[in-house]
Amino acid sequence: MSLARSSLLGGLDLNVSLDAPLGSLTWFGIGGHADMLVSPRSEEALIHLIQRCHEQDVKVRVFGGGANLLIDDAGVSGVVLRLDDECFRRIRYNAEGEVGAAIVGAGVDLFGFVQDTKRRGLAGFEMMAGIPGTVGGAVRMNAGGAWGEISTALQSVDHLSWDGQHRTFDAATLGFRYRGSDLPSGVILSAKMILQEDDPVTVSNRVKEIFQHKRSSQPMGESSAGCAFRNPDPDGPAEGRSAGALIDQAGLKGHRIGGAVVSDQHGNFVVAESGANASDVHRLMDDIQARVLDRFGVELSREIVFWSREEQ
Ligand SMILES: Cc1cc2nc3c(=O)[nH]c(=O)nc-3n(C[C@H](O)[C@H](O)[C@H](O)COP(=O)(O)OP(=O)(O)OC[C@H]3O[C@@H](n4cnc5c(N)ncnc54)[C@H](O)[C@@H]3O)c2cc1C
Incomplete structure (x- = not known):
């Protein structure tokens, strides 16, 4: 390990992979490598690492389940964090003595948590049925759909700022909205x-109903990152049409x-079909945006998060 890397990573309880395949970990399954893919083995190690990155001006990104990410073919620099250690995947039910309250680690898999709550007869998380990823990624994106968003079940968020400050935010103060919030950047x-x-x-019946609806309306078995674009403002030129409807009406289904x-x-x-690369996805998304703008005067904005060496 180089001197610079050892002053960043040395002496901490971390699992480090250098030049690690990253695109293949995403749901798209395409894209390049991470210079440093790091799984901290404790919260303490994570805090120290974040503080060192801050002091040494090293960019940090957090990788959840890769269900909403496109990784550039040239990969990404800096540190990519994965909260896949057991310590970030704990679920504490009846948290702080409250029946029905659960403190869920950011690395917990959404599918698994939906199944667990179903078995325990806990209602209020069914809207996440069929949405892939982790709890951390879902909170960051305020993931959800027609049945509700994760923020409807959220009471608070434990968060680490990029300079290593630990803080608990009351969800009611975070301004959750369609696929966004005022939660500061940092690590959930x-x-x-x-x-x-x-x-x-x-x-269980509600979970099944929501899952079946998703499976019948979305290509869940194919390589994607879910909805590519956000739904536009219904009061604007889209006149209430969803991004999917606009793309369909522009005759773009099957466009490649x-x-x-x-x-x-x-x-x-x-x-992304077999043999696709991230640049194909990028160029197709640019083309969709240009055609929808040209046809309907609607500027689609991207829901998929794109990571590249250039992006800061
Ligand atoms: C087949 C399919 C269907 C989908 N259906 C839906 C749907 O119905 N509704 C919906 O909303 N989404 C849907 N998605 C998109 C995706 O499931 C959600 O956006 C999900 O919340 C992403 O979670 P993730 O853990 O995979 O995040 P990632 O894709 O890994 O990351 C997404 C963003 O969250 C950030 N992030 C991840 N973890 C953390 C953390 N611990 N702390 C801080 N930031 C973090 C990342 O840095 C990145 O900016 C779908 C995706 C697929 C592939």
Whole structure:
């Protein structure tokens, strides 16, 4: 390890992979490597690492489940954090003595948590059925859909700022909105959810209904990052149409550049076929934006997060 890397990573309880494949960990399954992919083995190690990165001006990114990410073919520099150690994947039910409250580590897999709450007869998280990723990524994106967003179940968020300050935010103060919030940039450590006791069969039926609806309307078995674009302001020139409807009405279903193609099933899904690279997805998304603007005067903005060496 170089001197610079050893002053950044040395002596801390970390699992480090240099020049590690990163794109292949995403749901797209495409894109380059991370210069440093780091899994801290304790919260203390994470805090020290964040403080060192801050002091040494090293860019840090947090990788959740890679379900909303496109990694550039040339990969990314700096430190990419993965909160996949057991210490970031704990769930504490009846947290702080409150029935129905759960403190959920940022690295917890959403599918697993939905299944767990279902088995326990805890209602209030069914809206996340079929949404891939981690709790940290879902809080960052305020993920959700027609049945609600994760913020509706959220009471507070445990957070580490880029200079290593630990703080708990009351969710009510964070201005959660469609795919966004005022939560400062930094590392989400855990989230406290408030769920309600219910009949496990009732919860299970709701989960099944939502999951089946997603499976019938979205290409869940193909390589994508979910919806490529945010739905535009309904009061603007989109006149209430969703991004998917605009893309469909522009005749773009099936439109392709290289190995990237607009799904036939859902206009807002860009799918990476075998042999696709990140540049194909990028160019296809640019092309969709240009065509929708030209046809309807609507500027689509991207929901997929793009990481590259240039991006700061
Ligand atoms: C088939 C499919 C269906 C989907 N359906 C939906 C849907 O119905 N609704 C919806 O909202 N989304 C959907 N998505 C998108 C995706 O599931 C969500 O955005 C999800 O919340 C991403 O979580 P993640 O852990 O994979 O985050 P990543 O993709 O890894 O990261 C996304 C962003 O969150 C940040 N992040 C991740 N973890 C943390 C953390 N601990 N602290 C700080 N920042 C963090 C990353 O830095 C990045 O900016 C879908 C995706 C796919 C592939």
